[in-house]
Amino acid sequence: RFREYLRDFTRYFEEGTGNLQKTTTIESVMNKDMLCTGVVGLVGEPFSIETTSEYDKATLTYVIDKSKLGDTKFDNLLFLWYDEKKDEFVELETILDEENSTVSINTTHFSKYMLVDKKEWFDAWKRASLYFEDDYEPLAAAICYDCSGSMSGNDRNGYRKLAIDNFIDSMTLTDKTALISFESIAKLVSGFSYDKEELKRRVEPYNGGGTNVRSAIEEAVKQLSKVEHWYTRHIILLSDGDVNLKIDLSKNVVDDLIKQAAEKNIKIHTIGLGSDADNQKLKDCATYTGGDSFTAATAEELDAIYKDLSKKNHFDLKTLPDKDKDGLPDEFEVSGLVISNAQIFYTDPEVQDCDGDGLFDGQEISIDNIRSQYKAVKDSDGFYTTYNSVVFKYIADAWNEDTDGDGMLDGKPCIDITSGIVLAPTDPEPSNGNYKIANGYLFKSHKESMKNNAQTKLGDYLKLDLELEDFVSVEMQKEIEEGIEKDRQIQELLDSYDIWFEDIIEEERDEQKKALLYKLLFNIIRSNGSATIGSNLLMFRQDVAGDALHSQTNADIVEYISTKYGIPAEKLIPFYNKLNTWQILGGYNQFYDDVFKWGTNDNMYANNLYFSDNGIKYVLWYWRGDYLNLGAGSEIGLYYRNDSNPVQNAISTGVEKIIGDEHWFSTDFKIPMTLSLYWAPFLPSADKMYPLYNWAPENPQWWITGFDPNWKNKVDCINGMDWPLMKENLIMIGSVDLSQFSEDAIDSLRNYVDREKTHKIIIDGNTVWILGGHL
Ligand SMILES: [Ca+2]
Ligand SMILES: [Ca+2]
Ligand SMILES: [Ca+2]
Ligand SMILES: [Ca+2]
Incomplete structure (x- = not known):
């Protein structure tokens, strides 16, 4: 499915600081890291580059053998690096030198790099963007929170922050939030962002000044006007005081600002806190724009209200019909699941585990970490078009029980059906081949060997099946015979001499015997027969x-x-x-x-x-x-x-x-x-x-x-x-x-x-x- 790998690529570095040539390892992850291997439009092999050096900047250059480029135009070569943290393949500014047949990038960090055919890569994202725009409605919420002086009495214990933090935490990965605090004036604390940690860090309610609700809504409408059309738009307004808007639905009076919000499909949800809140005006704002209104006697109630709002308004993909309960909504299984390398997977909406490897389809291509992906693509006229798609997290191939081919199955241990013997563990990294050995994978060879050679029963004891000659050489036999002859001679000698002489002769005889015995033992240990003894x-x-x-x-x-x-x-x-x-x-x-x-x-x-x-x-x-x-x-x-x-x-x-x-x-x-x-x-x-x-x-x-x-x-x-x-x-x-x-x-x-x-x-x-x- 991918073009022929261009194995003849040579690669080299121009020095950054430090001796990068010596301390850097470049390893092909082709057919090992399956996410990188599957990048749409891949040219050549993906590489993982690591270094032990510190450096400010390095240049990474590929020398291209143009004869192997096939349909890819030299001008269309594009470098990508894989941002593991965001699960995103990022396009890099690629320096093309056609004369010298080199393609380079400057980089400040090493990771996994690859070349793609730019046209194929972006075409894939254009296709991917078509799937979601109709059905998919992530949420954009502008949270406007009151920081007027009176809040010092109404929210002594910081319930505002708790409630807003929890709301931020409830965002799905494709939702985004903006923060606006207000008192006498409104302040944009954060524009729209997906970054939950950063958003929470910025929420710092304080108390001081008046209650200028209008300024907060103005800022929120301004921010929401900028978000993409597929978002549902919400303002979540918390106030404990006067509402400086002209609104009274009973008399058909509606402030222009609120009319403007309604025209832009912005729903205003309101929360009146404490006894001084203008609850009627707040309620009218909500009703006119199709939002909900709440009142809270004390700040303690805020958390429950924000949770309620979150539950009601977050568009949750997980609530869509999922016939086979494998974690993936039917319509995505059918229309396609886009992953970060631009591949699209289709799974069976009526089968939980398409490849029978113990992982449900939704555990292989996961909805839990989906995120929005934007690709700005320049057309031939030089204009940029933004393509949006929802990217599912790739864990493994839903149609392959051993995604990386390393012998360990994606989601369950490998057990021999007939013998019940466990052959290999569940793959700890199903899309990254582990334990390469002897030109293959350890568990792949091991499984084969176990199937053919595994022994389950003990047999007999090992029998000594050796002749004396196996561990006693001809010379040693001679020595032994000579020793016996000498023994006899010594005995004769002893018989004919006085007894005091005996000790010396005895000692000499022992030394000879000892040497012989050691030699014999050594030979036994070295011989095959020693296994029997042991x-x-x-x-x-x-x-x-x-x-x-x-x-x-x-x-x-x-x-x-x-x-x-x-x-x-x-x-x-x-x-x-x-x-x-x-x-x-x-x-x-x-x-x-x-x-x-x-x-x-x-x-x-x-x-x-x-x-x-x-x-x-x-x-x-x-x-x-x-x-x-x-x-x-x-x-x-x-x-x-x-x-x-x-x-x-x-x-x-x-x-x-x-x-x-x-x-x-x-x-x-x-x-x-x-x-x-x-x-x-x-x-x-x-x-x-x-x-x-x-x-x-x-x-x-x-x-x-x-x-x-x-x-x-x-x-x-x-x-x-x-x-x-x-x-x-x-x-x-x-x-x-x-x-x-x-x-x-x-x-x-x-x-x-x-x-x-x-x-x-x-x-x-x-x-x-x-x-x-x-x-
Ligand atoms: Ca399903
Ligand atoms: Ca599966
Ligand atoms: Ca699988
Ligand atoms: Ca595997």
């Missing part, structure tokens, strides 16, 4: 496919014994609680990490996620690395401590005194967890992630692990090179279902993650996703 010590078992080794729960142990020895599982239940792996008994502390660090030659990464639930502290302790005999692996463990339990507290404190760091207990309940590990070198040329394992055990876990003994020390020859198995290149994806915990517990985890920036975590509902590696 995994059996830890009571690990292989998954059914033999992809990797995993820890088991006592439920797994019962299942294993029952199947292997034909004992019904029920009979094993009495022993169930006794069938614990030592990891359950041991708890966890920093000491294990230190051992791992040693076992991996520091090629490991560990981190802790803390949270608490009902006074009990929890930690998710996770780890990944290349562990010497088990190979590349990762773990997530759930531990807890209850410091109010005296026994636990004594144990923790005791252990902590010895190791100088925290000690935790393994939990006695289990929860659903998955764990996957990949290898992906940090290289631009890397085109895929290599799966080590995808482990989604059907039994819930308190501790999930996976080690692949085939991946250790070094990755053999990929792309014709040997790659070291660095922890950075090990990509971990774990999911832990915390549904068992309270909302507060998940909130405390969220707070912890927000504070600690060292984690790569996605909290999706009750599931926490733990990621690791160069992401």
